Amino acid sequence: MSPTVSASGLSLHYGATRALDDVSLRLTPGVTGLLGPNGAGKTTLLRVLATAVPADRGAFTVLGHDPSTARGRQEVRRRLGYLPQTPGFHPDFTAFEFVDYVAILKELTDRSARHREVRRVLDEVGLADVRGKRIRKLSGGMRQRVALAAALVGDPAFLVLDEPTVGLDPEQRMRFRELIATAGEGRTVLLSTHQTEDVAMLCHRVVVLAGGTVRFDGTPAELTARAAGRVWSSDGRDPGALAGWRTGLGTFRNVGDPPPGADLLEPTLEDGYLLTLDGAAAEVTA
């Protein structure tokens, strides 16, 4: 059985800047989280996989279709749903019109079937009641849901979500997690995020990207396990720790190589992530 997305050796340079360096991935149905610090190349990788920019080197396929050819690119796009990091909207359109517009651009040409599909995705993201409202009158969270509906319309096999929960309040973020979890049922979702909680709650796999290279590719449990025995509690910040911060209990939680006899704690996904970055983005202090 082939993976939904199979990428090998993807590299991309912007001038002298190496945005992606020999990235290989295989994505399967379910939600895969893409973690990484700012400038890690997450958005670039997503844009490459969404066929927005071509890679300098390397290749990938989506459901067996090679986007390096015009025909293949069209086939990939027919199976793709893409939610950009900061999605733009046409504020004069209603939510229904905007998603309908995107649906047309996805070649959903049968009018009644398309309208049914648009209503379905708007229902799915909880915007049924405001579908006739102009986008300019919707809240930020609602707009983000319109963008998700636009990505979901046409039932794409491969969904690319670039930091969809940024800027949302906790309630909206929770609602969005539900939507992404639902979206991941039966399709392949690649979710780029800064939020380790998102990954912990949603993803069956996680890829950590830093400096344009893959630092980790495995399950969230495997990423968490990387921190087993490397998280400890102390009364003050341990100078030998990669990262350490004061908890609500007044003690310090340290990540790194513990001193002998340290009071070890249960690791979290975030601990594993910080250790995977190997200090590159682990300057977390109290």
Add this chain to the structure above:
Amino acid sequence: MTTTTTTAPAPTPVTAPPGASWAAVSALARFETRKLLTRVPVVVAFAVYVAWTVWRTRVSFDGFPALQDADRATQDAPLLVGLAVLLSANHAMLRSRRHDTERHLDVLVLPRWGRTVAHLLSVVAAALLVAVCVGGQFAWEALKPGAVGHGSPGELLVGPLSVLLLGGFGVLLARLVTAPFAAPLLIVLLLFLATFLGFSDDGWTRWLMPSVGTYSVVTLPSDLIGRPAAWHALYLGGLALTLMTAAVLLSGGARLRTAQAAVACAVALTLAGAVGQSRGVPESVTEARVRASVTPEKVHTCVERDATTYCAFPEWTPRTGDWARTVDDVRALAGGDAQDRPLVVRQRVEARYGLDADATLPPLTRPGEVTVGTAWGGNRVPEFAVAVAGALVTGSEATAGGMCDGRMVTVMWLALADRPDPVADLRRVRIDDSDTGSAIVVSRTEPLQMTSAQTELLRELLELPRDEAAAKVKAGWAELTAPKVTTDRVARVLGLEKPEGENECL
């Protein structure tokens, strides 16, 4: 580097149905059309266009249109819609850039050129809507009972093609300049050029403008118009197509052989149209114009009704009934043998100088011949009645033109007495639009003159009951129509008070 493999569905052999892209372009075109036609500038422009057209067509050509003029009357107002479509299509094209959706839309299936084609098709829809309005306006004119002549499809196409051209320009402009103020600036520039440069000379360059010479001073038979209407339509259509296909190419459609071939065809059509329309009036039309101006009897179709023969250019034959009603009204009031005297109503036009010069026609010298022009309705009816009355009273059109005596009272009364509002018509036929004092009476040939005394006497006569006045005129016919009869004498014959006003011809 870590790679992960798990089981997944096999590649799904999904293929788009054949022609899916074009079906999507068509669906998007419908979407964009709905958006374009509901944009405020377009709605306002259409509302103004339709209101103006309805208001104007209701009273245009005094209810007696020549369709070879009515077709050109459809050309100017659509330019307003065209400018609104230019503005709105440009605005719609820049929508994704303005709201930063370009990078999202670019990863959707329909390519950018497909979106451009959809915008262009929305412009086509606006042009078609204008075509429907133009068709409605022309049909309205054609269905008026007094309509004569033939419209030109080329002239009727100018309005819709102008909208297509301007809308296409708006789409292309968005591909060339992404600044949102480019389209409004372009409109200001176009208006400036049209107002202050205007290509107003008679040279071939004026045909580079969309709408040319929509108003004419004189109505000519359709075969004498001599306008390169079909070539101009070809030029406009070709130019619109050139701009539109260029917009598609600039949108990434350069690899499409169809688009490249379309650009080549469009440029060829534009050049063919431009060359064709610059050739001037064909020799055969010039000869036909001379023939119609100098020896119209060679092309006339004549119809006899009672004692009157009506000779008209073939297209005006249906109008002889209207002329006959006026002639019969005048004859019915006349006395002596004037009721049965043979009369020839001859339609004449000065066509040698084209549509823009209305040279005065010399009066006919043959006895009993009266000139009627190519326009009818409004002031033309009492003017014609005056000409008929002049010929009945003086014997010929030329004699009536030189008349300067009391017969003028009889002539004017014969012409006006049976009109619904004689005094209003008196004002209409006088050049000073008044019903007192001396004045020139407008005529298709040589104008007549009324003195102040004759005007005064005529007013008195018109105030009498029509039958009473008719009886007096018929009873005194011989004296009233005698050459050199004085105005005072006319007053005495009619039993009216001697007028006090001056009685000198101008």
